[in-house]
Amino acid sequence: MSKTFTQADVASHKTTDSLWITIDGDVYDLTKFQDDHPGGKKILQRVAGKDASKQFWKYHNEGILKKYQKLQIGSLDTKPKKEAPAPAPKKEAPKPKPAAAAAASSAPAESEALEPFGDQIPFGDPAWYQGHHSPYFNETHAALRAEVREWVETEVEPYVTEWDEKKEVPAHIYKQMGERGYLAGLLGTHYQKDYVKNPIKSVPAEKWDLFHEMLLTDELSRTGSGGFVWNVIGGFGIGCPPLVKFGKKSVVDRVLPGILNGDKRICLAITEPDAGSDVANLTCEAKLSEDGKHYIVNGEKKWITNGIWCDYFTVAVRTGGPGMNGVSLLLIERDFGGVSTRRMDCQGVWSSGTTYITFEDVKVPVENLIGKENQGFRVIMTNFNHERIGIIIQCLRFSRVCYEESIKYANKRKTFGKKLIEHPVIRLKLAHMARQIEASYNWLENVIYQCEKMGDTEAMLRLGGPIAGLKAQATVTFEFCAREASQIFGGLSYSRGGQGGKVERLYRDVRAYAIPGGSEEIMLDLSIRQSMRVAKMLGMKL
Numbered sequence: 001m002s003k004t005f006t007q008a009d010v011a012s013h014k015t016t017d018s019l020w021i022t023i024d025g026d027v028y029d030l031t032k033f034q035d036d037h038p039g040g041k042k043i044l045q046r047v048a049g050k051d052a053s054k055q056f057w058k059y060h061n062e063g064i065l066k067k068y069q070k071l072q073i074g075s076l077d078t079k080p081k082k083e084a085p086a087p088a089p090k091k092e093a094p095k096p097k098p099a100a101a102a103a104a105s106s107a108p109a110e111s112e113a114l115e116p117f118g119d120q121i122p123f124g125d126p127a128w129y130q131g132h133h134s135p136y137f138n139e140t141h142a143a144l145r146a147e148v149r150e151w152v153e154t155e156v157e158p159y160v161t162e163w164d165e166k167k168e169v170p171a172h173i174y175k176q177m178g179e180r181g182y183l184a185g186l187l188g189t190h191y192q193k194d195y196v197k198n199p200i201k202s203v204p205a206e207k208w209d210l211f212h213e214m215l216l217t218d219e220l221s222r223t224g225s226g227g228f229v230w231n232v233i234g235g236f237g238i239g240c241p242p243l244v245k246f247g248k249k250s251v252v253d254r255v256l257p258g259i260l261n262g263d264k265r266i267c268l269a270i271t272e273p274d275a276g277s278d279v280a281n282l283t284c285e286a287k288l289s290e291d292g293k294h295y296i297v298n299g300e301k302k303w304i305t306n307g308i309w310c311d312y313f314t315v316a317v318r319t320g321g322p323g324m325n326g327v328s329l330l331l332i333e334r335d336f337g338g339v340s341t342r343r344m345d346c347q348g349v350w351s352s353g354t355t356y357i358t359f360e361d362v363k364v365p366v367e368n369l370i371g372k373e374n375q376g377f378r379v380i381m382t383n384f385n386h387e388r389i390g391i392i393i394q395c396l397r398f399s400r401v402c403y404e405e406s407i408k409y410a411n412k413r414k415t416f417g418k419k420l421i422e423h424p425v426i427r428l429k430l431a432h433m434a435r436q437i438e439a440s441y442n443w444l445e446n447v448i449y450q451c452e453k454m455g456d457t458e459a460m461l462r463l464g465g466p467i468a469g470l471k472a473q474a475t476v477t478f479e480f481c482a483r484e485a486s487q488i489f490g491g492l493s494y495s496r497g498g499q500g501g502k503v504e505r506l507y508r509d510v511r512a513y514a515i516p517g518g519s520e521e522i523m524l525d526l527s528i529r530q531s532m533r534v535a536k537m538l539g540m541k542l
């Protein structure tokens with residue numbers, strides 16, 4: 001790839017038998033590719049031997065060149081050598097301290113603005129990426145952000161469309177989530193370093209906090225694919241925490257290393273054909289055997305993320321009478337036999353593997369009980385906060401992706417002699433997107449901070465209401481942004497793939513966020529009901 005060519009070299013390859021072009025000073029040999037080019041070969045032949053940068057950027061986004069890197073054969077001799085990254089814009093804020101001296105994330109007095117990071121498109125990333133002060137983020141967060149972004153931009157983002165269409169993500173990507181130490185930090189609790197071969201590189205395990213977890217999910221979501229995010233953390237992020245927090249030590253020690261290192265997969269199976277947000281009504285039954293050593297499980301679960309690929313299932317079962325006090329959680333292992341899974345075809349999140357599961361006389365050892373018998377509802381409720389926060393983080397980043405894609409496109413697409421961004425009606429759309437994203441994200445930061453400070457039980461009680469309200473806020477924001485982005489992209493977001501591809505896909509993913517984990521309607525109602533209930537307990541005066 002280090003070959004250097006002159007413009008005259010390139011100009012001599014201007015026929016269909018040898019078709020070269022340059023884009024941004026790099027030379028591409030499109031001779032073999034021209035017949036496969038989705039935009040047609042004639043359009044390439046018209047720019048053969050020439051600089052086609054302007055035409056190229058009109059029709060494609062950044063990901064394409066990474067994906068088709070092998071077409072690049074070298075660079076022009078006139079291309080400036082890669083310089084060291086440009087110095088950050090001058091700002092008043094003092095320089096950040098060295099990593100070793102980084103304070104815990106939550107000490108306002110020590111907070112200093114971090115160096116700007118990313119494209120610096122206003123509202124395209126959270127404010128702390130743009131050199132704004134934050135009491136929550138320090139150098140350890142910045143280091144993690146850089147590490148994850150680099151991985152996502154080179155090994156994930158260019159391929160997510162392909163994976164979504166194929167309805168699966170290559171297994172090595174999940175494996176890398178384990179090898180890079182990411183899975184061990186996504187459990188809504190401290191970093192599980194004792195169970196992993198490779199702890200995360202850029203953050204010392206003892207410094208790990210919920211803001212690291214938040215930004216890891218946030219950066220993964222920049223792919224603009226709910227299917228991808230759910231594939232790698234969907235089942236895991238909700239199925240594994242109950243095991244880690246409430247499982248028997250012998251079971252945790254046996255299964256957790258395989259899961260956290262990315263060799264085995266786990267999911268959460270609560271919803272049934274007849275019980276969704278109405279969890280207390282589930283019917284999948286677990287009967288204790290006569291010798292008291294096993295539960296025999298029979299029943300169905302529906303819309304279970306990752307189920308088709310999973311080795312372990314954290315399953316809500318009925319072990320007692322009707323209602324919430326007869327529910328328990330069991331870790332069911334596929335190897336026990338009697339577990340069947342089939343893929344469900346859904347509107348969105350295609351590569352996440354939404355699954356229908358049947359359990360037929362599955363014999364589960366009693367030690368696989370998670371928490372106490374008939375007290376599973378409490379575990380499920382604790383888990384809901386973590387699940388909903390995950391959904392909120394993803395929705396808000398997806399909203400930003402819609403916004404970011406739109407603002408980039410609006411700056412290059414011209415209609416009626418003007419760039420789209422020059423039309424006030426388009427700026428109005430962008431402004432309405434940005435104000436909702438920023439307001440919701442700031443609420444999210446506050447909620448994460450409260451989770452960091454409160455214990456699980458206090459958080460379950462006092463944050464259940466706000467988190468429910470924020471989940472509704474996030475899904476409404478996401479739906480709004482997907483719609484507005486789609487209007488800005490027009491036809492390009494109606495067809496799949498290409499420049500409007502992310503927006504088209506995200507629009508299809510919206511319902512996968514607004515319905516599961518508590519539907520928008522249930523969330524809004526709960527936000528008031530739960531908050532009032534707790535406030536009353538705490539002495540509210542009405």
Ligand code: HEM
Nearest residue numbers: 028038039043044047052055056059060068071497498499
């Ligand atoms: C390295 C060179 C190129 C590669 C790898 C490439 C690849 C692609 C791909 C994958 C698509 C499908 C849509 C998408 O995924 O974005 C596409 C569409 C297209 N390309 Fe290219 N392309 C190249 C160069 C060019 C150039 C130089 C032009 C113009 C002179 C061009 C014009 C188009 C057009 C008009 C479309 C259709 C856009 C649409 O459907 O709206 N391409 N190209």
